[in-house]
Amino acid sequence: MDTHDLECAIESILFVSGEPVRISRIAAVLGVDDREIENAASAMRDWYSYERRGIRLIVLEDSLQLCSSPEFSDQIRYALETRKPPQLSQPALEVLSVIAYFQPVTRAYIEQIRGVDSSYTVGLLQDRGFIESCGRLAAPGRPLLYRTTHVFLRTFGLESLRELPELPHIEAEGDGREGIQNAIMELRTRETAEQEYEKTKDDETEDDETKDDETG
16 A cells, blocks of 8 residues: 555544544554554644645544644534533643543542542533543442543643643642642643644745745
């Protein structure tokens, strides 16, 4: 399979799936190794971005997914009559912070750090797809363990958990809650900065094209 056919096959699989697909799964189906898929995906990402296409290819840990370009989010919501997802509340942000940095964790562990009942917030984050259960702890009562999902990575503009900002050093018990909030807020700041950077690149590209047209 040549490079063009490989990229077309990857694009088709991701388009029809609509969800993240493991690189190893795509490689097995297409009869190539993981590295070839990764290289092809990298080239596709660059092409989508350079050509300012309406879709983007993103990497989520060991998976790939096609998604819409963020600069067209308003048009998409208007066309499909969907509402912009509300921002996470402060309690939700706290719970998500604990899970993101210490996963897999139990609800009891989350409540130990936060100091308040977190059952409703854990359920809310599950409903919105930010977290999922991933087994049970080998302890009395066998409580559920929770971890973050691909939705979490995509929302915060991360390819993997390794890109999480470093967790501030926690010396006292009261520092934990503030420390993890600060770390997640840093993520939000970086995500906003990345979106502004993409918009700036698009504007610069449009300016260059306009100059070329005027010169021609």
